Amino acid sequence: MSFVSCLYSLLYMNSVIDSKAHLKLTIRDIYNCSVSDDGLSFFCTLFSDKSKESTLFQNVRIHGLVMQKNNSSFVVDDGTGVIIVKIPRDYYIEIPNVSDYVEVLGKLQIEERSQRVISALSCSKRNEPMEEVFHLLEQAAIHQSYSKYRQLTQQSFL
Numbered sequence: 160m161s162f163v164s165c166l167y168s169l170l171y172m173n174s175v176i177d178s179k180a181h182l183k184l185t186i187r188d189i190y191n192c193s194v195s196d197d198g199l200s201f202f203c204t205l206f207s208d209k210s211k212e213s214t215l216f217q218n219v220r221i222h223g224l225v226m227q228k229n230n231s232s233f234v235v236d237d238g239t240g241v242i243i244v245k246i247p248r249d250y251y252i253e254i255p256n257v258s259d260y261v262e263v264l265g266k267l268q269i270e271e272r273s274q275r276v277i278s279a280l281s282c283s284k285r286n287e288p289m290e291e292v293f294h295l296l297e298q299a300a301i302h303q304s305y306s307k308y309r310q311l312t313q314q315s316f317l
Contacts, residue, residue, distance in 0.1 A: 181220035181264045185298055186240035189219060189267060189275060198269050219267050219277060222285065222294040225259045232276075235263060238295065243276045252282050260285045 192203035195215075202213040223237035232245040233254055244263050246252050255261050262285050265277040287293070 180216075181218040182214070182216045183220045183298070186221060186223065186235070186237050186242045188239075189221075189242060190240055194269060194273075201267055217266055218264070218280075220262065220264050221277070222260070222262050222290070224291075225255045225257050225261055228254050228257055230254070235261065238291070243274075244279050244282070245276055246279050246282075250279070252279055255282060255284055260290055 192201045194201055200215055200217055202215045221235060221237060223235035225233050226236045227234040232243055234241055235244055246254060262283050263277060263279055264281040265279040268276055268278055270276050
């Protein structure tokens with residue numbers, strides 16, 4: 160295997176998102192991704208035209224409407240699914256009210272019975288009237304742009 164082929168496979172066949180970056184996903188995307196053997200990382204082929212290429216990640220960024228809450232967690236619905244967001248004990252994050260539209264940055268985790276939850280690192284209320292529409296349009300653009308970007312970089316690299 161040549162150096163260029165080896166480098167290509169390292170860079171593009173298994174893309175690793177920077178560990179501090181938060182991958183912007185819908186909740187449906189979160190449930191459609193696969194889990195690594197150790198259960199600590201996730202990977203998806205969402206941003207690729209080829210099923211062999213996967214993106215490895217742990218940190219996610221979601222937007223959605225708070226549907227339920229208690230003193231240590233809340234449920235977010237983004238129109239594509241629902242997911243539980245847990246607040247770690249050592250973090251001071253104010254739990255939003257039911258019906259608040261929020262942006263959550265956190266670490267995706269697997270709980271008992273293979274349930275996916277997000278351990279929140281940050282949660283902020285979004286008050287713009289068109290925030291939800293903007294988020295859904297942004298998701299569509301990200302998926303489309305990333306796919307085009309992958310095609311261009313593969314063509315120029317080879």
